């Protein structure tokens with residue numbers, strides 16, 4: 619599956635209707651992280667996915683996010699180092715159990731919110747990192763992979779953050795686990811739209 623190159627700088631980017639995109643948005647569902655197996659994206663596919671994920675709205679063009687790729691033996695070593703932190707967690711057995719979500723998928727991308735000193739509010743820079751996570755999920759699904767956006771305790775634990783190389787000024791926006799789902803996810807409850815949509819009236 620070929621992912622088109624980015625338009626040349628300054629080239630027109632016309633709005634184009636995409637029924638396939640609408641179908642994806644109407645039915646997309648996160649895969650269970652524990653159900654993700656090889657094959658995951660290969661090196662070229664991952665490069666495309668990250669390029670697409672970095673193509674998000676970004677007030678001030680600051681690129682206030684970055685990626686840490688966890689794959690192969692390095693990922694196994696990362697998980698072993700997390701296992702060593704489990705007993706220090708408030709609920710060690712649960713903390714150990716949820717490590718399956720990062721241990722089993724063949725590829726994980728940590729999306730790091732990395733705000734820049736600028737006049738753009740911190741909240742806006744952090745929301746842009748959320749957009750990166752969501753775009754990565756959508757792009758992975760469009761490429762035929764399953765994906766799940768997880769934080770879990772190791773996004774917040776100071777030692778786990780240090781292990782990942784997250785600075786004090788940064789946050790883990792999410793671990794995006796990627797692979798091939800061994801089972802189809804089932805549709806979940808969705809919001810009652812009438813409860814969350816209001817029309818402002820003067």
Ligand SMILES: Cc1cc2nc3c(=O)[nH]c(=O)nc-3n(C[C@H](O)[C@H](O)[C@H](O)COP(=O)(O)O)c2cc1C
Pocket residue numbers: 646647648649766767768769770771791792806
């Ligand atoms: C920022 C963020 C963090 C999340 N962290 C977790 C988590 O730590 N553990 C978990 O089980 N689900 C977590 N989730 C939820 C999963 O992504 C869940 O699979 C997803 O919401 C399912 O909905 P979907 O199928 O519509 O994508 C998180 C979601 C978001 C947006």
